[in-house]
Amino acid sequence: MIHQASQSPSEGRPSITAATSVAAAYLALEGALREARSAGSETNRLECLHRAESIVLQLGIVLDGRSGGEVARRLAALYHYLESELLVLRRSPDEARLDELVELAAALRAAATMGAAA
Numbered sequence: 001m002i003h004q005a006s007q008s009p010s011e012g013r014p015s016i017t018a019a020t021s022v023a024a025a026y027l028a029l030e031g032a033l034r035e036a037r038s039a040g041s042e043t044n045r046l047e048c049l050h051r052a053e054s055i056v057l058q059l060g061i062v063l064d065g066r067s068g069g070e071v072a073r074r075l076a077a078l079y080h081y082l083e084s085e086l087l088v089l090r091r092s093p094d095e096a097r098l099d100e101l102v103e104l105a106a107a108l109r110a111a112a113t114m115g116a117a118a
Contacts (some may be wrong), residue, residue, distance in 0.1 A: 023060070026109035029055045033102045037095070049090050056082045
């Protein structure tokens with residue numbers, strides 16, 4: 001699913017560090033989107049949205065489609081959706097759309113955190 005920088009030598013499973021990094025990326029994404037929602041100026045809002053776009057692009061880069069199978073394909077589609085929505089938000093502010101992305105980022109973070117704890 002996610003390209004892992006290191007593996008557990010005894011079990012061949014992804015390390016907790018790699019899973020935690022993904023959870024941290026989702027946390028950063030959620031934070032950038034929340035900041036965009038409360039940004040005082042258009043410039044600050046656009047900077048936050050740009051940061052969120054960068055995070056989504058980085059998440060897409062580390063996705064490992066060969067070993068991730070269906071989960072990686074679904075995450076790739078989700079990242080594409082996020083990128084599209086962020087482009088729309090850069091052009092025209094829409095609080096409901098931004099709220100939806102904040103909720104999506106929070107759900108991704110929660111799922112990744114549970115995966116890192118497993």
